[in-house]
Amino acid sequence: MMRTPVLAANWKMHKTVAEATAFTAIFLPKVADVTDAEIVLAPPLTALTAVTVACRSTRVAAAAQNVYWKRHGAFTGEVSAAMLQDAGASYVIIGHSERRQFFREDDTIVNRKLRASIDVGLIPIVCIGETLDQREAHETHTVLARQVGSGLNGLTTAEVGALIIAYEPVWAIGTGRTATPDQAQDAHYHIRECLSAATSAEAASRCRLIYGGSVKPENASALSAQPDVDGALVGGASLDPQSFAAIVAHSRPGQ
Ligand code: PGA
Numbered sequence: 084m085m086r087t088p089v090l091a092a093n094w095k096m097h098k099t100v101a102e103a104t105a106f107t108a109i110f111l112p113k114v115a116d117v118t119d120a121e122i123v124l125a126p127p128l129t130a131l132t133a134v135t136v137a138c139r140s141t142r143v144a145a146a147a148q149n150v151y152w153k154r155h156g157a158f159t160g161e162v163s164a165a166m167l168q169d170a171g172a173s174y175v176i177i178g179h180s181e182r183r184q185f186f187r188e189d190d191t192i193v194n195r196k197l198r199a200s201i202d203v204g205l206i207p208i209v210c211i212g213e214t215l216d217q218r219e220a221h222e223t224h225t226v227l228a229r230q231v232g233s234g235l236n237g238l239t240t241a242e243v244g245a246l247i248i249a250y251e252p253v254w255a256i257g258t259g260r261t262a263t264p265d266q267a268q269d270a271h272y273h274i275r276e277c278l279s280a281a282t283s284a285e286a287a288s289r290c291r292l293i294y295g296g297s298v299k300p301e302n303a304s305a306l307s308a309q310p311d312v313d314g315a316l317v318g319g320a321s322l323d324p325q326s327f328a329a330i331v332a333h334s335r336p337g338q
Contacts, residue, residue, distance in 0.1 A: 088307065089247055089291050089314035090331045091123040091146060091208060092321030093176060103130035107137035110324035113331075114143065120314065120335050123174050123208075124321075128162065135171025146174035146208065149182060152195035164203040174206045176316075178234060180253045190233035197234065201242055208247045208316065209234060210295070211274070215254035223252075224273050231277045240282040244289035249316040250274060255296025257318060264305045264312075267294045271311035300329035307334040 098106065103126050114122055125146035126134045135145045147170075151161035167175060177200065178193035193209065200207045211230040213223045227250070235243060250270050255262050262270070271292045279287035294306050295316030306312050315334055321327040 086289065086291050086313045088120040088334055089123065089208075089293050090120055090327075090334055091125060091174070091176075091247075091249075091293065091314070091316045092327050093125045093148065093179070093295070093316055093318050094127060094322060095148070095181070095318060096127055097322055098126055098130055100130050100133045103134050104137060106322075106324050107134060107143075110328055111138065111141050111143060113324065113328035115141070117331060117335065118142065120331065122331060125174070125176055128170075131167070131170045131172060144173045145171050146176055147172040147205075148176050148179070150175050150177065150196050150200055150205070152192075152199035154199075164200045164205055168203055168205055172205060174208055174247075175200050176208045176210065176249075178230075179210045180212060180251055180256060184253075190230055193230075193234040194236050198237065201238070206245065206247060208249055208293070210249045210251050210316070212249075212251040212253050212256075212270075212296070218252065218254065223270065227270060227274055228277050231274060232281065235278075235281065238282075240286040243278055243282045244286035247291045247293060248274060248278075249293050249295045251295035251316060257297070259297050261297040261299075261302050261306075262294065264309050267306055267312055268309035271309065275311055298330060300326055300333055303330045304333040 122143045123146045124134050125148050147167040150164050177196045182188045197207050213226040217226050252262050275287045291313040293314040293316050294312050298315040298317045299320045
């Protein structure tokens with residue numbers, strides 16, 4: 084099964100509108116000839132529309148970093164899936180470990196956000212991954228199975244096939260410590276097995292599984308060469324247009 088790689092930049096709480104526009108001015112020409120990968124920029128919400136406008140008539144798409152599952156109502160500070168789409172997002176990151184850690188998101192919340200996003204046609208990038216304690220206690224597979232099982236509960240086979248799942252070991256995020264290509268492949272293979280058991284082998288083989296956690300230009304190609312690694316979700320190294328363009332270049336098939 085040929086899966087189109089996904090290279091997604093998670094800018095987290097970085098960049099003003101002017102900084103985001105300066106990034107796209109340098110980055111977009113560098114990836115103008117990339118037709119064999121999906122490139123996604125996830126700016127903070129305040130720069131989402133500016134990034135969307137800059138990416139118009141390119142193949143680069145915009146993502147939101149979060150979503151609320153209700154359609155509308157008295158939920159001060161929250162933004163619905165339809166509103167994100169209205170602002171230009173075509174993807175949305177859900178369940179990032181920073182949201183799980185600092186904002187107490189659990190798999191039930193992830194599941195609600197997933198349902199709401201799919202219902203309006205946003206493509207979710209769902210983040211899962213174990214902590215260092217869990218890895219050292221040999222619980223990685225159990226944790227991933229639980230996050231997949233509860234987080235994706237109720238999704239149809241077709242919806243699972245269209246999903247992007249980011250495996251982001253918490254100990255590798257922002258630490259400079261990357262999972263080895265073998266560790267990433269082992270986790271991705273296990274996630275695909277879980278998806279296959281929960282839905283169908285066909286849906287599991289269509290779902291894109293991307294790796295996140297200290298991805299840099301230097302390690303991108305070894306990670307993406309793994310058979311079950313279909314791209315990357317990049318934090319720190321995506322803030323610089325040259326560095327993210329290099330990651331894109333190194334992560335494409337046959338690179
Ligand atoms: P990092 O972040 O690349 O800075 O480790 C990845 C992420 O949090 O998505």
